Amino acid sequence: MTKAAFSVRAFGYYMLVLGVVLVLAPNQLLGLSFMPPTNEVWIRVAGVLVLNIGVYYIYAAKCEATDFFAASVYTRILVFVAFAAFAALGLAKPMLVLFGAVDLLGGLWTLRALKSAA
Numbered sequence: 001m002t003k004a005a006f007s008v009r010a011f012g013y014y015m016l017v018l019g020v021v022l023v024l025a026p027n028q029l030l031g032l033s034f035m036p037p038t039n040e041v042w043i044r045v046a047g048v049l050v051l052n053i054g055v056y057y058i059y060a061a062k063c064e065a066t067d068f069f070a071a072s073v074y075t076r077i078l079v080f081v082a083f084a085a086f087a088a089l090g091l092a093k094p095m096l097v098l099f100g101a102v103d104l105l106g107g108l109w110t111l112r113a114l115k116s117a118a
Helices: 003-024 026-032 042-062 066-088 096-117
Strands: none
Touching: 003 026, 003 042, 003 066, 003 096, 026 042, 042 066, 066 096
16 A cells, blocks of 8 residues: 555545544534534534545545545645635634644645655
8 A cells, every 4th residue: 555545544534433423423523622512414414424535535545546645635725725714704613723734734644645656
């Protein structure tokens, strides 16, 4: 397994865990993140989507899908930018930026791995 595939697989497992937590215990995660609890179904819907994306990452890593790896760098950076913008505009708590930072760091890890392999 290449370093880029390893970084994508690790991020995929992070997404799986996050997705499961968002589906099964969203308010515990929100509480740890200093965000208000919710009874809205949307947090669980987002959890299902996050879980599915995690599965895509794990399978892409297994297949050494380098084009997917490259695309994921851009999308994970975009997540950070979007979450930071939401916080800056007062649409979300600043803690959301930390979740975006995980995406940013994961994307940069994959980018570095892709460049080292080239």
